[in-house]
Amino acid sequence: MSIEELVDGVLAGRRRHLAKLIALIENEDPAAAEALSLLYRHTGRAHIVGITGPPGSGKSTIVTRMTSEYRKRGRTVGIVAVDPSSPFTGGALLGDRIRMQEHSLDDGVFVRSMGTRGHLGGIARATSDVVRAIDASGKDIIIVETVGAGQSEVEIIDIAHTVVVTDVPGSGDDIQAIKAGIMEIADIFVVNKKDLPGADKKAAEINTMLDLDQNMGQWRPPVLLTNGRTGEGIPELVDKIDEHMVYLRESGALEEKGLQRSRDELHQIMEYRLTQELLSRLQGRPEYEEAIRKIAKRDDDPYTVAQRLIAEFLAGFSRQV
Amino acid sequence: MSIEELVDGVLAGRRRHLAKLIALIENEDPAAAEALSLLYRHTGRAHIVGITGPPGSGKSTIVTRMTSEYRKRGRTVGIVAVDPSSPFTGGALLGDRIRMQEHSLDDGVFVRSMGTRGHLGGIARATSDVVRAIDASGKDIIIVETVGAGQSEVEIIDIAHTVVVTDVPGSGDDIQAIKAGIMEIADIFVVNKKDLPGADKKAAEINTMLDLDQNMGQWRPPVLLTNGRTGEGIPELVDKIDEHMVYLRESGALEEKGLQRSRDELHQIMEYRLTQELLSRLQGRPEYEEAIRKIAKRDDDPYTVAQRLIAEFLAGFSRQV
Numbered sequence A, B: 001m002s003i004e005e006l007v008d009g010v011l012a013g014r015r016r017h018l019a020k021l022i023a024l025i026e027n028e029d030p031a032a033a034e035a036l037s038l039l040y041r042h043t044g045r046a047h048i049v050g051i052t053g054p055p056g057s058g059k060s061t062i063v064t065r066m067t068s069e070y071r072k073r074g075r076t077v078g079i080v081a082v083d084p085s086s087p088f089t090g091g092a093l094l095g096d097r098i099r100m101q102e103h104s105l106d107d108g109v110f111v112r113s114m115g116t117r118g119h120l121g122g123i124a125r126a127t128s129d130v131v132r133a134i135d136a137s138g139k140d141i142i143i144v145e146t147v148g149a150g151q152s153e154v155e156i157i158d159i160a161h162t163v164v165v166t167d168v169p170g171s172g173d174d175i176q177a178i179k180a181g182i183m184e185i186a187d188i189f190v191v192n193k194k195d196l197p198g199a200d201k202k203a204a205e206i207n208t209m210l211d212l213d214q215n216m217g218q219w220r221p222p223v224l225l226t227n228g229r230t231g232e233g234i235p236e237l238v239d240k241i242d243e244h245m246v247y248l249r250e251s252g253a254l255e256e257k258g259l260q261r262s263r264d265e266l267h268q269i270m271e272y273r274l275t276q277e278l279l280s281r282l283q284g285r286p287e288y289e290e291a292i293r294k295i296a297k298r299d300d301d302p303y304t305v306a307q308r309l310i311a312e313f314l315a316g317f318s319r320q321v
Helices: A002-009 A015-026 A029-041 A059-072 A124-134 A153-157 A173-183 A199-212 A234-251 A251-280 A286-296 A300-319 B003-012 B013-026 B030-042 B059-072 B122-136 B150-160 B172-181 B199-212 B235-253 B252-281 B286-296 B302-319
Strands: A047-053 A077-083 A109-115 A141-147 A164-166 A188-191 A223-225 B049-052 B077-082 B109-114 B141-147 B162-167 B190-191 B223-225
Touching: A002 A029, A002 A124, A015 A029, A015 A124, A029 A124, A029 B199, A029 B252, A029 B302, A047 A059, A047 A234, A059 A077, A059 A234, A077 A124, A077 B199, A109 A124, A124 A141, A124 A153, A124 A251, A124 B190, A141 A153, A141 A188, A141 A300, A164 A234, A164 B109, A188 A199, A188 A234, A188 B199, A234 A251, A234 B059, A234 B235, A251 A300, A251 B252, A251 B286, A251 B302, A286 A300, A300 B030, A300 B252, B003 B013, B003 B030, B003 B109, B003 B122, B013 B030, B013 B109, B013 B122, B030 B122, B049 B059, B049 B077, B049 B150, B049 B235, B059 B141, B059 B235, B077 B122, B109 B122, B122 B141, B122 B252, B141 B150, B162 B235, B190 B235, B199 B223, B223 B235, B235 B252, B286 B302
Parallel strands: A047 A141, A047 A164, A077 A109, A077 A141, A164 A188, A188 A223, B049 B141, B049 B162, B077 B109, B077 B141, B162 B190, B190 B223
Antiparallel strands: none
């Protein structure tokens, strides 16, 4: 398949082409960057919704219910489930096939699970590119689900327009600390499993924390009660997500987020490519391997060596003239 | 304080100088890199022990108990508690002062908590540098404790010689997936809270998973039962950690790890400095801001812009001749 065919297929919303592009992204194939570069102008239309929260808070169930609700409303949905729990196997544990079975025959829904493949930063870049690819394919809503508790939340705020944070009644004090970090990125709180005792108490606690928040902007995150199993509260959640987009548009925050996102992304791409350029010149050369051995033996230090190699790399370009 | 005074103070094991250097590292002060560069040759002597596991598995208690045991054996201890839960406040929630009170007057123990300060990669770099600083100050054992579940485990394996993974009886199916990822990095398993029902069952489960592991090397991770509250099992844990270092030395794995670590570190430092060099030339320039606006408006794409800016950056060096 040529790049042009691939790009045309993705733009036409063809599942096979989109899956092919995502495979290229995951394999860091240079063709992926080329295709994404051509697709970029056709992106920016989807509403990207992040959903995060501690393990066991019912994120997957909520996402499945949200998808049904969006489909009822005639909107198409892409789902990216990021699972950083298995960095070493390279395979996502939540297989695409076992999730979302009820939507498996619906062309208006595209689901993809992603593992982290072992290197930090890699997951952020790949997720961002996969979201972009689905965006270009014309999906109205893209839900990015991350397994909670950790640095993954930091990334979701970079990617998503709207961040939904889930919790459940009675989650212990141990994760209180985690919640403090998550609080600040939530646009909407969901207390799931509302049938369990303590749901109202949990919602009240979150509202109290919000009352104490000095840095809150014009948007006060609503706290919703849901039951992912029965679907209760899901239409209200979808309504609130829509409302948040209206707020982002009207307040100018959407434009601001877009600029920040473009800046971050340009920065990331430059960092990656510049480093690749440098490493491609160093790796495998005997002097480079010798420098690493000297560092390991403490005959030299990595700071000084880095400085020297960078200077040599940059000087190499002046010698080329 | 001059860099020389700082370096001399750290080498002499003075707490005040070490704290000062760590503050410089956290603030990304250029003086930190200079000091670390001078200190580098005096590092590599500490045994670095990572400890990770789900929230509530008693990591902090185990670390406190381990510290007492090491002190009994006449060894000095540094502790770095990485808390990625509060990326936005910049402050660590587990304050140094409330932790380890029993060791607060002991010069043979140095404790430091670290928050993540919001950017991925930053925490990895800072933690690595802080560990190095403590190593140079002469501590025999450095324990790096991370709040579990997420990408932080991936980093701990890069830093630590020995990785201890903690768990507790009866932790639910929800985190089973997380454990699958952690399994592969553990050198020693600890089932803490052994007084709770199900402790033996949990240990047996872990042993069964280990039996199924096809990729295991010569070291089979032992599964220990502890009670952090009473201290039961802690001397055995410290013994096993020592045994693991003997294994690493005798098998050649220590040397291999050292080379890999040097390679990764050199790579990271180069990536960081090269990108800083590029950004320092771009940021604030009107053409750069205009390029970002065009990307946000989809009049241009970040891949093409990145390519152009990198080419201009590198060409700048040839023009300088």
